[in-house]
Amino acid sequence: xxxxxxxxxxxxxxxxxxxxxxxxxxxxxxxxxxxxxxxxxxxxxxxxxxxxxxxxxxxxxxxxxxxxxxxxxxxxxxxxxxxxxxxxxxxxxxxxxxxxxxxxxxxxxxxxxxxxxxxxxxxxxxxxxxxxxxxxxxxxxxxxxxxxxxxxxxxxxxxxxxxxxxxxxxxxxxxxxxxxxxxxxxxxxxxxxxxxxxxxxxxxxxxxxxxxxxxxxxx
Amino acid sequence: xxxxxxxxxxxxxxxxxxxxxxxxxxxxxxxxxxxxxxxxxxxxxxxxxxxxxxxxxxxxxxxxxxxxxxxxxxxxxxxxxxxxxxxxxxxxxxxxxxxxxxxxxxxxxxxxxxxxxxxxxxxxxxxxxxxxxxxxxxxxxxxxxxxxxxxxxxxxxxxxxxxxxxxxxxxxxxxxxxxxxxx
Numbered sequence: 001x002x003x004x005x006x007x008x009x010x011x012x013x014x015x016x017x018x019x020x021x022x023x024x025x026x027x028x029x030x031x032x033x034x035x036x037x038x039x040x041x042x043x044x045x046x047x048x049x050x051x052x053x054x055x056x057x058x059x060x061x062x063x064x065x066x067x068x069x070x071x072x073x074x075x076x077x078x079x080x081x082x083x084x085x086x087x088x089x090x091x092x093x094x095x096x097x098x099x100x101x102x103x104x105x106x107x108x109x110x111x112x113x114x115x116x117x118x119x120x121x122x123x124x125x126x127x128x129x130x131x132x133x134x135x136x137x138x139x140x141x142x143x144x145x146x147x148x149x150x151x152x153x154x155x156x157x158x159x160x161x162x163x164x165x166x167x168x169x170x171x172x173x174x175x176x177x178x179x180x181x182x183x184x185x186x187x188x189x190x191x192x193x194x195x196x197x198x199x200x201x202x203x204x205x206x207x208x209x210x211x212x213x214x215x216x217x218x219x
Numbered sequence: 220x221x222x223x224x225x226x227x228x229x230x231x232x233x234x235x236x237x238x239x240x241x242x243x244x245x246x247x248x249x250x251x252x253x254x255x256x257x258x259x260x261x262x263x264x265x266x267x268x269x270x271x272x273x274x275x276x277x278x279x280x281x282x283x284x285x286x287x288x289x290x291x292x293x294x295x296x297x298x299x300x301x302x303x304x305x306x307x308x309x310x311x312x313x314x315x316x317x318x319x320x321x322x323x324x325x326x327x328x329x330x331x332x333x334x335x336x337x338x339x340x341x342x343x344x345x346x347x348x349x350x351x352x353x354x355x356x357x358x359x360x361x362x363x364x365x366x367x368x369x370x371x372x373x374x375x376x377x378x379x380x381x382x383x384x385x386x387x388x389x390x391x392x393x394x395x396x397x398x399x400x401x402x
Contacts (some may be wrong), residue, residue, distance in 0.1 A: 055269055087363040100329045104354035119270050129268075129361035131261045154239070161235060 051111040060124045063116030077110045080119055084109070084126060085136050093136055187214045244332050260361060260369075267293075267371045272349035275327060281347055283324075283375070290397035291322045291371040295362050297322040297330045298338040302384035303366045309387050310368075311345035313385035313394065321394055328365050337354045370397045 057063075068076055081095035086102040094102045094109075105126075112122045126134045138144040186207075189196040200212025209215060262268070271282040283291065296303040296311055314323040323346035351357055356376055360369060368381045370393045372374055378397050381389065 049355055052269065052355070052359075055359070087361075101354065101357070105358060107353065108355065108358050126358075128261060129359055130363065131259070131361070133363075134361075157235065159237065161232060164231065 017033075051108075051115055053115060056117065056125055057114065059128045060117065060121040063118070065113075065116050065118035066208055067116040068113045073110060076113050076119070077106060080109050080113075080122055081106050083123070083136050085134050087130055087134060125142060242320070244322045260377070262361060262369070262377040263379060264375055266375050267291075267369065267377045268356070270326075270349075270356045270359070272326065272351060272356065275332055275350050278347075281324065281349060283371075286322050286354075287375055288373050289322050290373050290394070291324060291393065292397075293360070293369040293371060294323070294325050295326045295328045295357060295360070295365045295367045296325055297365055298334040299330065300328075300365050304342065306384040306386075307342050309385060309390055311343055313387070313390050314345040317394060320398065322346075322394055324349060326356055328357055328362065329354070367392075370394070372397050372399075 001187040019204065078095055081102075082093050084094040084105060086092050086094050086097040086099060086105070088099055088101045089097045092102075094105045096102075109122055117125070122136060132138055132144075138147060140148045189199055203209050203214075207214075269282060270284050271280045271284075273280045283293075292310075292313075294306075296307070310323060310325075314321075317323075325346060325348045327348055327350055332350075339348065360367075364382070366382075366384055368377045368385050368390075370380070372378045379393055381393065385393075
């Protein structure tokens, strides 16, 4: 191959590589720009708005706790999220749900904790918006008391019924069957012919009685 | 063959059992036919949570506080929500009918701008569609499942909340309520 042709091929190869790198960079940049653009309404993203402290304070009062950060903030957020119901899910907590609503709620808890609101203020804030439905542990008041003390009452009631029943059990039930009665039940046959035939077969197998008939007692 | 003697009915146990079972039955019977999701909003009767949100096309922010003195209808919706499509026409028509008297606002819930654009191009746009980035407004309003529509009086108080696709008659009745007209 001539030197000129070789150089031409080399140049074209370098040009291709440069073009590939430029295209890859362009693609990466456009993807990043698209990710920035597609900040979804209602979904957690970098462009999240700051907490409206004035509004929160109007509902639950000024912050009563210490502003949290770092690992303590993450742990407390998780603890509170475990006790909040994800309103768009089927019975799962905000901590357990991967839904956008749950993520937003978790971020809201984080914002409230870093602003210094105490856990009970945070529960009050969510309750003010969603009602008690949002609390996975209902407050022990009103009809909710049934949930807290109902199982205990039912347990006591069951125990009382059991005690009363055992004390007043009819005597005949307590008495052991007499050997004669037991023996009679072993030798009796049902009225139904077909059933009696099967009972005999079972006796033959179980007791070894020939023909299923009880052996005659020696007088 | 001998039969086991019939057991006597223990009245104590019967009464005790009925005392436990009857209240539970009454509780369940009272809830039959009711929508378990139709929980009364704690916001009703209170000041509506404030918000200042930009329109989906990046327009100027619309603040609820600035609308004080005018009844407001706030509808939480999304393009992926089928019932929202059903009520969109009803809301758009009402927004035209009550223009100047009632302010209609749509707050988009968990959705993307290109989809919102396509939806409004197809079904028409009669009132501002606001972006609730981060979902703070939906949380403040206790939104549990869209569509949800809040009716806010001129003094900024939440007068009522409707869950599900609203139909024209219901919408008219609730607008009359926030306008102070009785029906």
